[in-house]
Amino acid sequence: MELTINGSTFQVDVEPDTPLLWVLRDTLGMTGTKYGCGVAQCGACTVLIDGQATRSCVTTVDGVVGTAVTTIEAIEQDTEGRKVVEAWVANQVPQCGYCQSGQVMAATALLKQTPQPTEEDIAGAMVNLCRCGTYNAISAAVRQAAQA
Ligand code: FES
Numbered sequence: 001m002e003l004t005i006n007g008s009t010f011q012v013d014v015e016p017d018t019p020l021l022w023v024l025r026d027t028l029g030m031t032g033t034k035y036g037c038g039v040a041q042c043g044a045c046t047v048l049i050d051g052q053a054t055r056s057c058v059t060t061v062d063g064v065v066g067t068a069v070t071t072i073e074a075i076e077q078d079t080e081g082r083k084v085v086e087a088w089v090a091n092q093v094p095q096c097g098y099c100q101s102g103q104v105m106a107a108t109a110l111l112k113q114t115p116q117p118t119e120e121d122i123a124g125a126m127v128n129l130c131r132c133g134t135y136n137a138i139s140a141a142v143r144q145a146a147q148a
């Protein structure tokens, strides 16, 4: 199976129904994408598929053949992604950090779709869980990234 991830092509020999998360982490060694719940509830595993925030724990690998997958490893090569990371650093968003790659991916997808998001847009898009409670800092960083 041929996958396009972060602009590169990878050949992987895995079962078609393997979750993309495990192909990224275990087969390809891209461990920036995290496992949280495995059942589409937390968002730790969020990646971009053709620019859309997608939970990779419940996305089978055969479903992303022919799409462009972007992971946290390459997010700073993306214009919006770089602004998000800079705003994340400026606002000191991460605490333990575990949820943060998923949060950055969700924020990047939001700004791609809605460059000037309202508070409602931000609340609607930034639904990944953070057990450290960084939600206020996340909102501030998204607002800052939108101004950058
Ligand atoms: S690990 Fe995918 S949503 Fe929690």
Ligand code: FES
Residues within 6 Å of the ligand: 094, 095, 096, 097, 098, 099, 100, 129, 130, 131, 132, 133, 134
């Ligand atoms: S920073 Fe710890 S879970 Fe979000």
